[in-house]
Amino acid sequence: MPGSNGDFLKTFVYRLAECSCSEQRWAVMKETLGDLGASSVIAAKVQKSSGIIDWMQSSLPETVIFDYLSEGFMNHDLIARHAASKPRDLVWRPRDGWNAEGENDSAGFAGFVAESGFQSIVSSSISDSSGYSRYAITYCSEYSSNRVLSDEGKARILQSCKIFLPWLSWQGIKSAKDFTHANKRTLSPRERDVLCYLASGLQNGQISGALGISDTMVSKHIFHAREKLGAQTAAQAVAIAIREGQINL
Structure with a gap:
């Protein structure tokens, strides 16, 4: 870990x-937290009332971002909800599950984070000038908490986040690289398969036989696809998916 704490912070501020x-x-910011053991860094603007993310910029691997979007975790991100409703720093080991007060992990978000390879999470947030949103910086590390979250390490991570947060709330980021728009609607591979079969004229029972899943699962995939695409019917979901290039006939 480079230098004394005072020198470390001074260098970061100057940079x-x-x-x-x-x-x-x-x-x-990514380089600084990387030196402290971060595998990925996330910046996000979160709606205070709902915990829904307005925009996000991250150095997450593309495969993780795809799963995050396609499986709907953007709407079940417990780190974002914590930032929105509990303006306290978060230090979390995903393998322990989600134990924060008042939050139900019915979507399995903790498991998703752990399966993505992250063992240590640190997040800090700040309110924007309007009071309607919060900006958050989240440190994600594949190293165990014993390795990166010593008292000194945790302090430096949180201090770095707090120094950067005013820059983030003042100007934002949202460059093309690393930026994920909150309205991006990505179907999972199975949802695309089901819609492709629907577009080919198959009924639910035929689709379940073709994919080797139950009729109930077919209906579930159709429901989630409709929800993501804002479609009222399965036929409308198929039409939107074709128009957006998410499925091809």
Whole structure:
């Protein structure tokens, strides 16, 4: 771990001040937390009333982002909900499950984070000037908490997040690279399969036989596809998916 705590923080502040744009500051933030053991860094703007993410920028692997979107975890992100409703720092080991007060992990978000390879999570947030949203920085590490979350390590991670958060709330980031729009609607592979079969004229029973799943699961995939695409009917979901290029006939 580089230098004394005072030197570490001073270097980080100077590097941020020397940046000429938000993208450079984001790069400095990723590098700084990377030196502290971060495998990925996430910045997000979260609606205070609902915990729903308005936008997100991250260095997450593409496979993790795809699963995050296609399985609907953007709407069940317990870290974002914590930032929105409990303005306290979060230090969490995903393998322990989700034990935060008042939150139900019915969607299996903790399991998803653990399966993505992250063993240590640290998150800090700040309210925007309107009071309607919060900005959050989340540190994700594949290293165990014993390795990266010593008292000194945890303090440096949280101090770095708190130093960066005002820059984030002042100017945001949202460059093309690393940016994920909250309205992006990504179907899971199974949802695409089901809609493809529907587009080919098959009924639910025929689709269940073709895919080797139950009729109930077929209906569930259709329901989630409709929900993601904002469709009122299965036929409308098929039409939207074709138009968006998510399925091909």
